[in-house]
Amino acid sequence: MNAPTPGSVDLPVPEGKIFPRNLTARADHVVRGNPSGSRPESGVDNCFPGLEFDQRNLEKAFFPGLTVDFHHASGSRVLAVTGGAAAAQGITDADLDTGTPQDPQPLYLWAVCGRTTVDQEEADAPVFHATERTGLELWRRVHDLLPGRVAVVLGRTPGSTSPGAFWVPDGGLNAWRTQGRTEVSRDADGVLEWAVLFADRARYLDSDGVIDPDVYQAGDLTRSLCAPWQYDFRECGCYYWAASKPDISTSSDGVHRNLNFQRRDRTTNPPEPDIPTIRGRAAKEFDHPALIANWNVLPVVLNGREDDGMELPDWSGLRPMTRAQVIQELERLAGVEHALCLEYLYAHYSLDAPPVFDPAVHDPATPEGARARKIYAAAAEVFSVAVDEMRHLRWVNEILGTLGRPPRLEPPRHDTVIQPRTGRCFDPQPLTPGQLDLFIAVERPSAVSADPQGIDGMYVKLHETIVHRPELFPEADRLAHLIKLIIDEGDDHYHRFTAVKNHLAELSPDEYLRPLRTDPGTALDVQLVELSALNYTMLLGALESTLERGDTSGGVLIEQARRTMSNLHELNHLLASRGVAPRFTKLPAAPAPAGEQPIASAAASTSAPAPAPGPEPGDGRAALAAARASGAVRQSINALAVDGVREMMTRHQADTDALIAAFGSR
Structure with missing residues (x-):
């Protein structure tokens, strides 16, 4: 904890108050020219690829004196030698690529060794081999390295196909790290073949607590971010751009499904369906430059369907209404x-x-x-x-x-x-x-x-x-x-x-088409029709009460309305499969002794919905009475029904009990 700068505060400082060491964090005023999104509290804290900065670009200097690129699938490539242990061992930028333009031979990171958790002893520090790992996968291990001594192995072949550090003799790479042992191997022509180096993990900050400007140039940390936005739009799937970008769409007429929304060829008729493999999809999509130039040809998609002509018609000639x-x-x-x-x-x-x-x-x-x-x-x-x-x-x-x-x-x-x-x-x-x-x-x-x-x-x-x-x-x-x-x-x-x-x-x-009759044919059908009407009454009552109560309902009643709607749908499907037409009849609440509110039987109703004199709007009496009455109907159904229907009745009763409890909380 730091004491505040003298004169920077007017009131007594609470004991234990933590003050920022970082100069950027101390700038608690809005710095002229900086957008509000640059404030630390505005960040969404994405790690990769990130919206504030790409942490791979921060970790590029994790080993003092080397600049490493973690962005490629083939492995982590060494881009520059800026000093440190590498320069002390005679490694220069000339060693980074000793091949030809036709056959480049860059230098890669083969392995990393260092402590990643505070409970690890020095003798137990893990070794992370680049073998069969992309640059991103190795970066995830580098990101976890704690301050302290780190050893690296450099080699000429891509890290993903390298031998890692499995071949390091005399106790392995961690033994070399703890011993502070360094070695560089060159062939007869002086070409660097491999090197083992050690150094303390870089801190990234200078003595003032800000990101070291001698290591990171302006724009380094934001390089490779989702900019321009088309890059992010192309690379991120629908689970990231859920509200803005589909991956799969349907043609505007609804006939052709499973279309690649970003397909490059939009002239084929019928359109070519999407393919399941990622690599194959990318070859058929707009590449990054094409998407930057042609993003506006992508259609609006509503409910999964493409539509190029969605707009409000011009009815400006109509007389406005009161x-x-x-x-x-x-x-x-x-x-x-x-x-x-x-x-x-x-x-x-x-x-x-x-x-x-x-x-x-x-x-x-x-x-x-x-x-x-x-x-x-x-x-x-x-x-x-x-x-x-x-x-x-x-x-x-x-x-x-x-x-x-x-x-x-x-x-x-x-x-x-x-x-x-x-x-x-x-x-x-x-x-x-x-x-x-x-x-x-x-x-x-x-x-x-x-x-x-x-x-x-x-x-x-x-x-x-x-x-x-x-x-x-x-x-x-x-x-x-x-x-x-x-x-x-x-x-x-x-x-x-x-x-x-x-x-x-x-x-x-x-x-x-199914043949549907308007009159129930069996005693079970009669009970199912009545239960359907009870569910319809419960649904409208729950929805009405939700609308009356607005935000005060806390979403409880609307959830019960949704469950009741699902139960009504399941009941009507069962009736239809038995050849009985669905009844959408709302039942009125009728007065009854002892405070109960039984309702009229739906069995005598007609197939057409009809208005019924019910309770006052929003009081929920009809829905509550229907919910209570539905229990008796389900008991009658259980006495008549087969096991599958009994199981459905049990599930529906649990939802009805929850609805009664929700109305009871009014």
Whole structure:
């Protein structure tokens, strides 16, 4: 610990206060000309390749008098002799490369020896051989060396193919290190063959505690960083650039999958699929100079799909809306999103596809397996759009909440209008070719359909109004962001349904549709239908309470809503596999004695969702009553069901108990 510089502080210094020894750390004021990112506290502390500095460049001078490059796969190459033990033994820069331009023979680091942990005795210091190691791998060992004596072995062949220090006689390299033994071997022509040297590990800092300017020139530490940004963009995979750069993408029409996003040849039709090997991929990608010059030809990718033309259409000629009109339209669109979600789910369950495709059951190499795979691919696309619509329903309600309005989660009626221009209303049906065409029409982007009254067109109009009338919408930033998300995903839905049509093009409806009946056929079906309705009621109640409580829910209820949605999906898949159409019916809370709240049976409900007089918005009584009632229904199912269904009931009950506990914490 250092005492502060006299006169540098005005108040008494606490006992034990630690003061920085490093001049850079002492510069606690913002130095003129230095960006805020240069401050130590702003760093993300990446080690390699690093955003502040590349530590390989710091360790290049770990052995005094030598400059070593750790950047190459072949090994760690000696770049310069600047003095120290090497110069004392007559090694000069002339010894670094004794070959010809056609056959270079540089000098490499073959081995390193030194203590790396404080509990190691001098006699136990490890030896790190460069054999079968890249420069980076050897650097990781060099990085761990503690202050003190270090021995190195230099040789003429690349470190990765060198003999390391296995051949060093008389006790090995650590014995030479502790004895302070040095030796240089040259051939008859005076060409250096190998050398063993020792020295104390470099400190890197000068007497003032700053990085030694005599060793490191300006720019040395930031050399080889991720600059320009295209270098990092090319080299780092999606797990690093997760939000910005995909590795694999799908064509804009959704037909061609597993495409290399950075592929150099973008003219082939169909596009060439990606290959699995890293070395092979790199040969087909933009190299670094090409990516710097052509990065802007890479398309936007949304939900894994490439799209070169994603932009808001120009509806500047539309009359802006008032705040009241915006709220009214959003409340209508909440009902539309809910209706579309249920229509898409019904269509998904109507497809004769399992929840998970198993190649062991359906061999894609057989005609039956290929057909099953196409149906599964179509079902997966439809379900993904349904999930997006549920997310849109949440976003629209978040927008309403931002505008001071309560959530709108009422189940859609048969007279809920989805397309004002055509008058099409909510009507869940199997995914026949005609129904699929309706889905494509409703999701067609306004820029394509030129219909400002379509769903996409209405969101565009809302977006334009909110952005250009800030006096009416002080919440414009939040609102415009959520609406833009819905617009972008809606454009993707159009392409997804087009892909569904391609998947099913060669199949007849009889080949891919399940026959679904509206009435349960067995006592087990009756109970499963009722449990499905209970889960639907729980889902809407949990989502409603989450929206009402906002950030105060701590994510607990939204997690329970997600689990309930998963359970509902599993139940409806089971019903569909048994030939029973799904029921999306919200059950009302009914008064009951002793504080209990049993609810009406779903078995007598119709196949179409209908509005029900339930509790007041946001009070959660219907969801809580449904959760409590579901336990009795599961007991009835367990008495009727086979083992697989019983296991599912046990899993679902645990989630329901968690939901009851979450509501109980209100």
